[in-house]
Amino acid sequence: MKTLTQITLVALALAVAGCTEPGHYPVSGEECGPNDRVLELDANDCGVPGI
Secondary structure, three states, rough: OHHHHHHHHHHHHHHOOOOOOOOOOOOOOOOOOOOOOOOOOOOHHHHOOOO
């Protein structure tokens, strides 16, 4: 029962995250554009601090 609940919650979260208008970020709802801060991200920005 616990596994079924977890699978259901994950599926629900993915479904809700996918329900956004094209050209918008799914979590924040902000519009995507050429001046987005994420375009400046590099793989080194995703490291674990302190290592």
